[in-house]
Amino acid sequence: MDLLAHLPALQVVVPMLSAPLIVLLQPRGLAWAGATASALVSFAIAVTLTLAVLDGQTLEYAMGGWPAPFGITLSVDALTALMLLIVTGASAIALLAAKPSIDQQIELERQPLFYSAWMLAMSGLVGIVVAADAFNIFVFMEISSLASYILIAGGPDRRALPAVFKYLMMGTIGATFYLIGVGLIYMMTGTLNMADMEARLGDVTDINPVLVAAGFITIGLALKAAVFPLHVWVPNAYTHAPHMVTVFLAACATKVALYVLIRFDYMIFQAALVDHQMQFALFAMPLAILGILVASAVAMFEGNLKRLLASSSIAQIGYILLGASFVSIAGLSASASHLFNHALAKGGLFLAVACLAYQYRDLRLSQLGGASKRMPWTCAAFVVCGLSLIGVPGTAGFISKWLLINAALQSGPWGWALVAIILVSSLMAVVYIWRIVEALYFQPPTEEGDVVAEAPLQLLIITGLVAILNIYFGLFPQVPLELANSAASLLWEGAQ
Amino acid sequence: MNLLELLGYFNYWVFAIILTVGLYAVINKNNLIKKLIGLSIFQSAVFLMYITMDKVEGGTAPIIQEGVEGQIFSNPLPQVLILTAIVVGVSTLALGLALVVRINECYGTIEENEILDAD
Numbered sequence: 001m002d003l004l005a006h007l008p009a010l011q012v013v014v015p016m017l018s019a020p021l022i023v024l025l026q027p028r029g030l031a032w033a034g035a036t037a038s039a040l041v042s043f044a045i046a047v048t049l050t051l052a053v054l055d056g057q058t059l060e061y062a063m064g065g066w067p068a069p070f071g072i073t074l075s076v077d078a079l080t081a082l083m084l085l086i087v088t089g090a091s092a093i094a095l096l097a098a099k100p101s102i103d104q105q106i107e108l109e110r111q112p113l114f115y116s117a118w119m120l121a122m123s124g125l126v127g128i129v130v131a132a133d134a135f136n137i138f139v140f141m142e143i144s145s146l147a148s149y150i151l152i153a154g155g156p157d158r159r160a161l162p163a164v165f166k167y168l169m170m171g172t173i174g175a176t177f178y179l180i181g182v183g184l185i186y187m188m189t190g191t192l193n194m195a196d197m198e199a200r201l202g203d204v205t206d207i208n209p210v211l212v213a214a215g216f217i218t219i220g221l222a223l224k225a226a227v228f229p230l231h232v233w234v235p236n237a238y239t240h241a242p243h244m245v246t247v248f249l250a251a252c253a254t255k256v257a258l259y260v261l262i263r264f265d266y267m268i269f270q271a272a273l274v275d276h277q278m279q280f281a282l283f284a285m286p287l288a289i290l291g292i293l294v295a296s297a298v299a300m301f302e303g304n305l306k307r308l309l310a311s312s313s314i315a316q317i318g319y320i321l322l323g324a325s326f327v328s329i330a331g332l333s334a335s336a337s338h339l340f341n342h343a344l345a346k347g348g349l350f351l352a353v354a355c356l357a358y359q360y361r362d363l364r365l366s367q368l369g370g371a372s373k374r375m376p377w378t379c380a381a382f383v384v385c386g387l388s389l390i391g392v393p394g395t396a397g398f399i400s401k402w403l404l405i406n407a408a409l410q411s412g413p414w415g416w417a418l419v420a421i422i423l424v425s426s427l428m429a430v431v432y433i434w435r436i437v438e439a440l441y442f443q444p445p446t447e448e449g450d451v452v453a454e455a456p457l458q459l460l461i462i463t464g465l466v467a468i469l470n471i472y473f474g475l476f477p478q479v480p481l482e483l484a485n486s487a488a489s490l491l492w493e494g495a496q
Numbered sequence: 497m498n499l500l501e502l503l504g505y506f507n508y509w510v511f512a513i514i515l516t517v518g519l520y521a522v523i524n525k526n527n528l529i530k531k532l533i534g535l536s537i538f539q540s541a542v543f544l545m546y547i548t549m550d551k552v553e554g555g556t557a558p559i560i561q562e563g564v565e566g567q568i569f570s571n572p573l574p575q576v577l578i579l580t581a582i583v584v585g586v587s588t589l590a591l592g593l594a595l596v597v598r599i600n601e602c603y604g605t606i607e608e609n610e611i612l613d614a615d
Contacts, residue, residue, distance in 0.1 A: 135577055135580075138581075138584075139580060139584065142584045142587075142588070146587060146588065146591055149591060149595070150591070153595060153598070158602040158603070159615050161595060161598050161599045161602060161603075162599060162603075162608075162611050162612070162615075164595060165528060165592070165595050165596070165599065168588065168591065168592055168595065169522055169531060169535060172535055172539070172588050173519070173522065173535075173538070175584075176538060176539055176542055179542050179581060180515075180542055180545065183542065183545055183546055183549065183574075186549070186574070187549045192577075
């Protein structure tokens with residue numbers, strides 16, 4: 001019981017402390033084991049916290065024993081728990097599978113530093129999720145961003161460097177915008193604690209600075225979350241990063257920023273600002289729809305496998321934002337559930353890509369012809385996760401698409417148009433996944449790589465496991481659904 | 497709003513101008529080092545905003561001393577916050593410069609258009 005009380009802090013502290021310790025481990029091969037152990041412990045903590053908040057209560061943790069308005073607090077509720085599961089789960093799964101792929105891409109001497117950066121990125125992401133203090137979110141955001149710049153640039157591909165430079169520019173601008181917004185709110189309320197902010201904003205007489213703050217925070221976080229049209233850093237960064245880094249970051253990094261955006265908007269601005277619900281819907285919905293359609297269309301014509309999936313990620317971020325922009329409890333629970341299901345589907349797809357990349361140097365679709373003959377298990381896992389991404393019944397992706405369509409129908413007279421958009425974009429997903437399947441299964445095998453065999457067993461088993469999870473959570477979606485529903489009702493109460 | 501009120505917001509005007517100048521450099525410059533300089537200017541604007549808002553008229557340094565009572569203090573919290581933000585800015589700049597060094601090693605140039613042409 002006593003330990004349970006400290007788990008919110010340990011969730012951040014365990015990966016953060018393991019980061020410097022991993023560098024000291026000798027021999028160097030142990031770095032992977034250390035990082036994986038730390039990620040598994042974090043995942044176990046996240047599961048324990050989830051079980052504790054499943055009944056809808058909120059855990060508060062006062063750092064250093066200082067109570068809320070003066071000290072810094074961490075808080076864990078259903079939405080937090082869902083995000084913690086995604087971040088620590090993605091990190092643990094990616095690390096469990098990572099060793100063969102990382103050994104191939106990164107020299108042994110640099111590996112301890114690489115895993116150390118991985119742990120820092122993870123602890124930053126986890127920190128953003130549990131922090132209940134607006135400025136702490138900024139600091140954790142920069143910890144995770146700086147570490148992920150290092151991770152992305154750590155691979156052998158030189159094109160990753162300009163991609164990371166662009167990410168660094170846009171990421172820093174996003175974080176600085178967020179900082180300006182927080183500063184303006186602090187000016188008006190004199191507090192950084194998010195619960196306190198919401199309470200005190202009601203008494204603010206001059207609302208204009210708060211409006212400006214809402215603009216800065218929304219734009220800044222949208223930059224970090226890769227909301228269309230602020231997504232331009234994503235395709236190159238995901239494409240040229242080491243393959244396992246793509247698995248980790250694609251599954252959770254942008255979603256964490258989106259989580260902060262939704263939380264800030266619902267918990268703080270909607271209650272304090274007049275007509276903010278409508279303003280948010282009018283701002284977010286067109287961007288979400290454009291993102292879904294444009295990014296899906298780009299993915300349909302993309303030739304590089306990783307870049308294709310990165311474009312699809314931008315479209316999926318659009319779905320999550322679309323659910324939130326309905327400003328209804330059904331929309332929110334669709335969003336929350338899509339956060340989880342998309343992490344599962346896209347994580348699995350990028351794991352399968354890492355398997356393919358282990359044997360194929362060139363990931364253009366034209367070079368992957370007939371891969372299914374040489375790597376049947378990898379391709380089967382890819383197809384299962386691809387079906388989940390499309391939203392075929394029986395897979396995890398179907399659950400959230402179904403919820404999203406239901407929420408769209410309830411959202412008003414325009415509901416039918418929104419359903420049409422979701423269906424059209426799902427058809428586009430069928431097209432771009434089919435293009436990959438066609439290359440893998442129906443193209444004649446390419447000349448080079450006649451000896452290509454399956455990926456290493458470690459990589460393959462984890463990929464298969466994620467594929468099975470995609471089906472499992474499609475058939476038995478109770479736990480993520482329950483979390484998503486209570487997260488939605490929490491946000492909804494916060495907005496009233 | 498009369499002239500005096502406008503001048504009263506002097507620091508905030510400067511904040512807005514520095515912010516825009518920095519952003520302009522980030523977007524418009526082709527040289528990666530110049531972009532980083534722009535980013536630094538952009539971030540300094542925010543430092544100025546935080547430092548400005550903590551000033552209380554007639555306020556002094558927030559140090560509690562024996563025998564001194566009834567003093568008005570400036571708010572120390574934004575200064576602490578911005579100290580953290582400065583550290584974040586320095587590390588971002590350091591990482592950015594390290595990236596530019598690696599880009600120069602790999603591509604032999606730090607002009608953005610030449611890098612784009614190289615791939």
